[in-house]
Amino acid sequence: MREVLVVDDDFMVADIHRRFVDRVDGFTTAATATSGAQALEMAAALRPDLILLDVYLPDVTGLEVLQRLRAGGDSVGVIMITAARELDTVTGALDGGAADYLIKPFEFPQLRAKLEAFAARADALASARGVDQTLIDTLFGGPVATPTAATDDVLPKGLGAVTGRLVLDAVRDAGEASAAECAERVGISRVSARRYLEHFLGTGAVELRLQYGAGRPERRYRVAGAQ
Numbered sequence: 001m002r003e004v005l006v007v008d009d010d011f012m013v014a015d016i017h018r019r020f021v022d023r024v025d026g027f028t029t030a031a032t033a034t035s036g037a038q039a040l041e042m043a044a045a046l047r048p049d050l051i052l053l054d055v056y057l058p059d060v061t062g063l064e065v066l067q068r069l070r071a072g073g074d075s076v077g078v079i080m081i082t083a084a085r086e087l088d089t090v091t092g093a094l095d096g097g098a099a100d101y102l103i104k105p106f107e108f109p110q111l112r113a114k115l116e117a118f119a120a121r122a123d124a125l126a127s128a129r130g131v132d133q134t135l136i137d138t139l140f141g142g143p144v145a146t147p148t149a150a151t152d153d154v155l156p157k158g159l160g161a162v163t164g165r166l167v168l169d170a171v172r173d174a175g176e177a178s179a180a181e182c183a184e185r186v187g188i189s190r191v192s193a194r195r196y197l198e199h200f201l202g203t204g205a206v207e208l209r210l211q212y213g214a215g216r217p218e219r220r221y222r223v224a225g226a227q
Helices: 011-023 036-046 062-071 087-095 108-127 133-140 149-154 161-174 179-186 190-203
Strands: 002-007 027-033 050-053 077-082 100-103 206-211 218-223
Touching: 002 011, 002 036, 011 027, 011 108, 027 036, 036 050, 036 062, 050 062, 062 077, 062 087, 077 108, 087 100, 087 161, 100 108, 100 161, 108 161, 161 179, 161 190, 161 218, 179 190, 179 218, 190 206, 190 218
Parallel strands: 002 027, 002 050, 050 077, 077 100
Antiparallel strands: 206 218
């Protein structure tokens, strides 16, 4: 059973996230914290397997909590759960070693998918006897579905790997999304979201469905192979 520390400045939201965690097989909430100081104290005392970490805390930011954990040698898994959509915040989370990033508000299936992905990566590492491409794809999400800095050179000029990953994550989490919906989730313009989506459509990373109604049909995207 993987133990989770839930950190959110709103105790009611923290309780909702706690109940979500406890619904996922293989996970249980060890404790909740509503400040950065509490989070650091509980992380040291409880040694959880995973921290669901908000960015906006009353004393320090979640990014600072993440930095302090890493500076202290704590490699605990961290999933940022926050309303923050700014690219510098997302970049800070990636640079700090966060395992994932989930934008609030979200529904239970979205968090469950993040927790299950975290568990799959942890299990792959625990059972690995060596490193091959299959293991690497499991840990990093595969070369198509989750582009990283290493694939930045295959993106068209003006498109970045970090934002590309956020776009794909937004579509995956939504199940299906238009360019406008994706732009709102990621915090970029609709035109930019459309460029990323059309690029991923061309590579086969996403699929297209035309939704007909009054006027022009709406282009709606979903990650290829998603159920």
